[in-house]
Amino acid sequence: MTKLRTVINGMRLIGILLIISTMLGCSSDFFPIKREIDQTEMVQLMTIDKCNETGLVEVAVVNKTGMETGGGEGASQENERINVLSGIGETAYEAVRNLKADSDKVVFFSHLEYFIIGESAAKENFGKYFDIISRDPELRFTSKIYIAKECMAKDLVHVTLAQDKYIVDRLKNMEDDERVLGRISEVSIIEVIQMLNTPNIATVIPALRRSEIQEEISTEYLPFYDLATAGYAILKDFQLHDYIEESSARGYNFVVNKVKSTPISVKDHTGEYVALDLVGAETKVKGHFKGKKLTGVTFETYVQSNIGEQHSRVNLITKERLAEIKEKQEKIITEEMEKVIKFSQEIGTDCIELGKRLRMRYPFKWDHIENEWEKIFPEIDIKVKVIAKINRTYEINKPSGYELEQYEK
16 A cells, blocks of 8 residues: 555656646656667767868767677677767857757767867867856766867867777776876866866866877778877966976876876886886975065975886895985986976966965965966976885895895905
């Protein structure tokens, strides 16, 4: 009886909502229409571009679908197909509607995981092409965003797309870039919104490029180009301003406190390489004030590492030799951080989140310099201090083949 009452009450509630929606003039979208799964196009990637020839907005979506085909003796096998749909309009919203109209299925955007915006669109007005992403209620704010460097986003997808090399799988693997290499950190829709609406800092979004596939493999199955990271795109006043090159990307991540792990190679006293596995990093910002005036800033970075590999056969686990390795690691990180800080000051754009972090740490003092930050930032004296610590050596303290008598003579 209890279950029956629940069903009846549920039906009454639906009836009441239908009556209310009719009285209020709500559209049929108020109640989602039931769709069969085979009639739904669940897209995973969207590109947004400015069409260079017409000036119109061009939108494309990509997904991979599976189809079952009959096999021998009643067996079936799974074949996958990559679908690319596109639409053009005066606005991105109109382009999406045209895209939906041309599709033979219902395009479903709630599974969108990645957005790529072309360089021309970002140069013209990033906000113009980003607005639909931040406004559409069907999209998830956790979806990731990239900028296509030196090309249209649609073209980047087409030249790297192949049956055996799916672009979305490659983008998913880029999460390992941050965890393993510390070079590129993904940003989500909500993070971009926060950067765009935070005064005195630039918006920094990871960039993608195409790179030639070097292996001698038949292009019958693979494309001519692979998808690769290209540092970070810097946006100022809603326009693409410059790029942090790939060689400086890790230094940027150290500065903004985004490095989780990364390998760093230094040479020991014999001239052979030692591979250090950085397993933790934290960067703090200290402002130096004289009254209300900001006289300088120090970035203090604390890192912890393990020895992952050594090429020499000597014992490195001594106080003096560990201190030497530690100093060399500190120097490498310091130079990388100083390079990106210098670049940020030279272009006169706070892309290192310094203003944001000073505001959070010194809110009352920040009030006195906030309005002048654009003038202060390029001239402020910024120093970097890296403090490293080597924790462990994994399985062994001494390398295989080490002979104490040989190296003590």
